[in-house]
Amino acid sequence: MNAAQLYVETIKRADETLLKALEGLTVEELRAQPAGPGSNPIGWLIWHLTRSRDNITAHFAEQPSVWEQGGWAPKFGFAGEPPRFTPEDVHTFDPVSYETLMGYYRAVAERTEAVVSALSEGDLDRMIPPQIAGRPAMKLGSRLGVILNDNIQHIGQVAYLRGLLRGHGWF
Amino acid sequence: MDGNELIIDALGRVQRILHRSLEGLSATDVNRQPVPHANSMAWLAWHLTRIQDDHVADIGGVPQVWLSGDWPARFNRKAEPKETGHADTLEQVAALQVDSPALLLAYHDAVYAQSKAVLAKLSPQDLELELNEPQYTPLPTVGVRLVSVVSDNTQHAGQVAYLRGYFQGLGGFGA
Numbered sequence: 001m002n003a004a005q006l007y008v009e010t011i012k013r014a015d016e017t018l019l020k021a022l023e024g025l026t027v028e029e030l031r032a033q034p035a036g037p038g039s040n041p042i043g044w045l046i047w048h049l050t051r052s053r054d055n056i057t058a059h060f061a062e063q064p065s066v067w068e069q070g071g072w073a074p075k076f077g078f079a080g081e082p083p084r085f086t087p088e089d090v091h092t093f094d095p096v097s098y099e100t101l102m103g104y105y106r107a108v109a110e111r112t113e114a115v116v117s118a119l120s121e122g123d124l125d126r127m128i129p130p131q132i133a134g135r136p137a138m139k140l141g142s143r144l145g146v147i148l149n150d151n152i153q154h155i156g157q158v159a160y161l162r163g164l165l166r167g168h169g170w171f
Numbered sequence: 172m173d174g175n176e177l178i179i180d181a182l183g184r185v186q187r188i189l190h191r192s193l194e195g196l197s198a199t200d201v202n203r204q205p206v207p208h209a210n211s212m213a214w215l216a217w218h219l220t221r222i223q224d225d226h227v228a229d230i231g232g233v234p235q236v237w238l239s240g241d242w243p244a245r246f247n248r249k250a251e252p253k254e255t256g257h258a259d260t261l262e263q264v265a266a267l268q269v270d271s272p273a274l275l276l277a278y279h280d281a282v283y284a285q286s287k288a289v290l291a292k293l294s295p296q297d298l299e300l301e302l303n304e305p306q307y308t309p310l311p312t313v314g315v316r317l318v319s320v321v322s323d324n325t326q327h328a329g330q331v332a333y334l335r336g337y338f339q340g341l342g343g344f345g346a
Binding site for chain 2: 144156
């Protein structure tokens with residue numbers, strides 16, 4: 001089992017948790033801030049984790065992101081590049097609808113799985129330049145580690161927030 | 172890059188998140204439940220570390236760190252291999268109290284050190300080995316079991332990080 005196969009197994013497991021955590025939630029609950037003002041809503045967390053998965057994959061695969069390719073910005077009401085949300089305005093992010101939010105998420109999940117499944121051993125050891133200037137270059141395999149870490153933390157947060165919204169014992 | 176390297180990387184990130192999230196907090200914050208039915212940072216950090224300790228020791232054929240010292244007494248929990256917090260009641264969650272986040276980090280550091288040593292020895296072929304657990308179909312492999320550890324641990328680490336923001340206010344990480 002190499003790093004690519006391990007990535008696919010791990011993200012699948014986490015994605016199952018995410019879908020379970022979302023079951024039956026309303027759009028209002030996706031917008032809610034159960035941990036108080038300034039805290040990240042479930043809808044924003046899903047959008048953000050999807051954007052990270054999309055951008056990291058696009059960067060190492062050297063192809064346009066699903067966001068760009070699929071014309072997702074207007075579907076989320078953005079005229080151009082989305083703003084960098086802060087605690088002060090994160091509540092203004094609009095997930096639009098379950099179908100829109102999860103449509104983008106599904107498209108990215110499928111693209112990333114297809115790209116990663118096609119990676120060879122040699123690809124995994126290839127050094128990838130940093131996405132942010134000043135950060136170190138990394139093996140492609142480690143970029144997969146970055147996606148896993150970022151995405152699964154946020155999925156855990158979504159699961160916790162569901163508990164805050166809906167009470168104990170849902171899991 | 173072999174699968175075991177990705178797991179060492181992923182669990183190393185979990186360790187760093189825990190340090191970043193727990194260092195400098197008071198015992199009160201670490202033990203606090205945001206609402207009575209929700210897990211505290213202390214319970215989450217203890218539980219995720221117990222899962223890592225139990226599952227990795229099992230794969231490596233080595234004793235759990237939990238059973239090789241006075242950890243159970245310090246956490247006031249049972250000195251049993253399956254004492255992982257799985258299916259804990261609300262009362263048990265509330266009862267997990269620590270004097271300082273340092274205890275959580277010390278246990279976690281000891282477990283991650285053992286995990287790294289076990290994982291470093293696993294070849295790609297080892298990850299394909301089936302575990303003798305006939306209650307599951309198909310039989311889980313070593314790799315699949317480690318996927319569970321990474322998924323569980325990273326989710327709970329993300330929850331600990333979120334709670335730091337919850338208790339400390341915005342910008343809990345200073346960035």
